[in-house]
Amino acid sequence: MASVSIDNVAKFYGNHQVIHGIDIDIADGEFVTLVGPSGCGKSTLLRMIAGLEEISDGDIRIGDRLVNDVPPKERDIAMVFQNYALYPHMTVAQNMGFALKLKGESRAAIDARVKEAAAILALEPYLDRLPKQLSGGQRQRVAMGRAIVRSPQVFLFDEPLSNLDAKLRVQMRAEIKDLHQRLGTTTVYVTHDQIEAMTMADRIVVMKGGVVEQIGRPLELYDRPNNLFVATFIGSPAMNLLKGKAGDGGFVTEGGVVLPLPATATAGAATYGIRPEHLTLDETGFRAEVVVIEPTGAETQVLARCGGQTLVAVLRERVDLNPGDSIGLKPELSAVHLFAEDGRRL
Amino acid sequence: MSDLALSSRKPAASLNGYRVVQSISVFVIALVVVSPLFMLFIASLKDDRFQILADMGSFRAFWVDNPTFNNFREVGNFAGELAFGRYLGNSLFILGSTVSLGLVINSMAGFILAWGSLPGRALILSVIIALYVIPQESIIMPLLIIVSRAGLSDTFTAQILPFVASPLYTFLFYQFFAQLPKELYEAASIDGASIFRTWWSIFVPLSLPALATVSILMGIETWNQYLWPILITQTDYARPISVAIATFFGQDSIYWDRAMAASVMMMIPILVFYLAFQRWFISSFVGSAVKG
Numbered sequence: 001m002a003s004v005s006i007d008n009v010a011k012f013y014g015n016h017q018v019i020h021g022i023d024i025d026i027a028d029g030e031f032v033t034l035v036g037p038s039g040c041g042k043s044t045l046l047r048m049i050a051g052l053e054e055i056s057d058g059d060i061r062i063g064d065r066l067v068n069d070v071p072p073k074e075r076d077i078a079m080v081f082q083n084y085a086l087y088p089h090m091t092v093a094q095n096m097g098f099a100l101k102l103k104g105e106s107r108a109a110i111d112a113r114v115k116e117a118a119a120i121l122a123l124e125p126y127l128d129r130l131p132k133q134l135s136g137g138q139r140q141r142v143a144m145g146r147a148i149v150r151s152p153q154v155f156l157f158d159e160p161l162s163n164l165d166a167k168l169r170v171q172m173r174a175e176i177k178d179l180h181q182r183l184g185t186t187t188v189y190v191t192h193d194q195i196e197a198m199t200m201a202d203r204i205v206v207m208k209g210g211v212v213e214q215i216g217r218p219l220e221l222y223d224r225p226n227n228l229f230v231a232t233f234i235g236s237p238a239m240n241l242l243k244g245k246a247g248d249g250g251f252v253t254e255g256g257v258v259l260p261l262p263a264t265a266t267a268g269a270a271t272y273g274i275r276p277e278h279l280t281l282d283e284t285g286f287r288a289e290v291v292v293i294e295p296t297g298a299e300t301q302v303l304a305r306c307g308g309q310t311l312v313a314v315l316r317e318r319v320d321l322n323p324g325d326s327i328g329l330k331p332e333l334s335a336v337h338l339f340a341e342d343g344r345r346l
Numbered sequence: 347m348s349d350l351a352l353s354s355r356k357p358a359a360s361l362n363g364y365r366v367v368q369s370i371s372v373f374v375i376a377l378v379v380v381s382p383l384f385m386l387f388i389a390s391l392k393d394d395r396f397q398i399l400a401d402m403g404s405f406r407a408f409w410v411d412n413p414t415f416n417n418f419r420e421v422g423n424f425a426g427e428l429a430f431g432r433y434l435g436n437s438l439f440i441l442g443s444t445v446s447l448g449l450v451i452n453s454m455a456g457f458i459l460a461w462g463s464l465p466g467r468a469l470i471l472s473v474i475i476a477l478y479v480i481p482q483e484s485i486i487m488p489l490l491i492i493v494s495r496a497g498l499s500d501t502f503t504a505q506i507l508p509f510v511a512s513p514l515y516t517f518l519f520y521q522f523f524a525q526l527p528k529e530l531y532e533a534a535s536i537d538g539a540s541i542f543r544t545w546w547s548i549f550v551p552l553s554l555p556a557l558a559t560v561s562i563l564m565g566i567e568t569w570n571q572y573l574w575p576i577l578i579t580q581t582d583y584a585r586p587i588s589v590a591i592a593t594f595f596g597q598d599s600i601y602w603d604r605a606m607a608a609s610v611m612m613m614i615p616i617l618v619f620y621l622a623f624q625r626w627f628i629s630s631f632v633g634s635a636v637k638g
Contacts, residue, residue, distance in 0.1 A: 050532075050536060051536075052532050052535075052536075071535070072532075072535050072536045073535060073536060073537070073538035073539070077536065078536065079532075079533070079536050081529040081532070081533060082529075083527060083529055085527065085529035085530055085532070085533040087530065087533075087534075087548055088552060089551040089552060098534075098537050098539075098547075099536075099537035099538055102537060102538040102539055102543065103538060146533075146537075150537075
C-alpha cells in the first residue's frame, strides 16, 4: 500500500488543455472517488496515475517515488477497466495469473495466489471457464481478481460498474467496498455516478472541465457544497436552486416568492438552494402548485411549481395530494444554501 | 376459407418462386466455377492425350469410359526418377516457409502500426497502402537484378524472401489489430507484458481469423507463383511444380494427359490447405473480450 500524490498535474492534447493543474493527496489505504460529468478529465487523470497517458506538467508520486516517466508495469498498480478487458482466450485462472506468470513466479505460487483471490471473490467454481462463459457480474469479479492477485500498492478502477444492470451494480458496489475494507489497499475509483461516489468513497474529488471543484468527505460535499456545480451534482434528486436576491425581508425569487433566510445570511446572495428533503409540508410556508406526485413507498417526491420555477420536495410521510393542489412548503432554515452571482458558496 | 388465409398464400407462393430462382442461380454459378476443375480431374484419368483434345468442347469432356491412374504414375517419373515428387516437395517447402515467415513478419508489422508508439506511423501506413497498388510484375526486373547480385539465383531463399513482407497482409493485420479493444493492450502493459509478449500472448491468439485469411491468400499466391520462379530457377534444385508443369508443353508435342494429372497433383495440396484454414474465416470469439 502507498499514498498517491498528484501535484499540479496538467494534460495537453496539442494546444488543447484538458487537465488544469490538479493537486490531490491520497492517503495510504484511502478510497478516493473521482467524480464528474463526461469530459471532465477524471478518466484522463486516472490513466495518468496508471501511466497510460503521459503527464504534460506536474508530478505524480506513488509512495515516495516520482512515477512521471515510469512505465505502467513498474508502477505497482492494478487497474480494473470499464469493459473488464479480460483476455478472451484465457481461462479465469489464466487471466488472474497472467501478471504473476510474467513476473516469473512459480506455477505453485501462481496457483496459490489465484485460489486465494478466487476464494475472496467467490470465483472458485469458474476458474476453468473462459470469459465468454461468464455473466457480466462474474466477469467484473474476474477483473477485480486479476487486480487482487498482484497485491499492488494502488487499485485503479475506471467506471467498473457502468456496464452492469442496476441491481447488480448495487451488489457489486457493496462487494468492492467490502473488498477495500478487507484489503485496505489505496484505491482511486472513477465514476460519473454520484450515488456510487457517495456510498463507496472515504473522500470524493468532484471535477468539471479539467478542474477540481471540491474535495471532501461525502457528507461534507453534500452538506456544504463549495459552489453551484457541486450542489447540483451531488445529491439525487438534485438541490432546488432558485434565482433571486437576498434582502432584509428574506430571499425574493425572480418570480416574486419570498423565502425565509437564516439569521446569518450574507447579503448579495443570488441563488437560494434547498435540498428536497429539507422542504416540509406546512401551511405557513410559501405557496406552490403540485405538478407531479411520485410515491416510492419509503418516501414521496412532489414536483411543484412556485413563482415560475419548479421545485422538488421529498416527504417522508405518505400524503394525499393531487396535481393542481396548492400546498405550503417550508424550508428548514439551517439547511439553506446561498450562492453568489459567480456560483460560490456564501 | 377466410380472406386472411387466402391473402397469406400469395407471399408464400412468391417466396417459393424466389427460392427456386435463387437455387437455380446458385447452381449455375457453382457449375461455372466447378466445371473446369471437374473437367481437369476427368481429363487426368484419360489415357489418350489426343482423345482429351478431341473431347474438349463436348459433353464427353466430363466423362471417362476407362479411368486410369497411369498419367499420375508417368508424371512421377517424367523428368527423371521421382522428379515431380521433388517439385512438389519444393513447392510445399516454399509454401510453408513463405506463409510461416509471412504470418510472423506481417502480423508483427500490423501490430506495431496499430498499437506501437512508432514515429511517423500514419505516413508509414500511407506508404504501405500506396505500395499495394504497384503490380508485382513492374518491379520484377529490378528484383531479379538484386537477387542475382546477391548470389541468390536458383535458391529457395530467392523464392521465399521477396514475398514474406507484403503491404496487403500487413494492412490486413493492422486493420484486424486496430479494431481490438485498446484496453486489452493497456491491461497487458499494466500486467507487465513487453510489447513482444503482448503481441505473442494476447493479440496473436485472438487473431486466428486474420491468420487464417492471410494464410489462405498468401498460400494461394505463393503456390501459384509462375513468372518469378521461371526467371529465378535454372535447375531442379529449387524449381516448384508450377514451373515444372510447363515441361509437358514441349516444342514438338504437348502431353495433355500428363499435364492434366500434374495439374491435379498441384491442386490437391492447396485445396487441403484451404480446407484446413477456411473454418477460421467465419469463427471469432473476440467479442467476449468486453462487456457483459
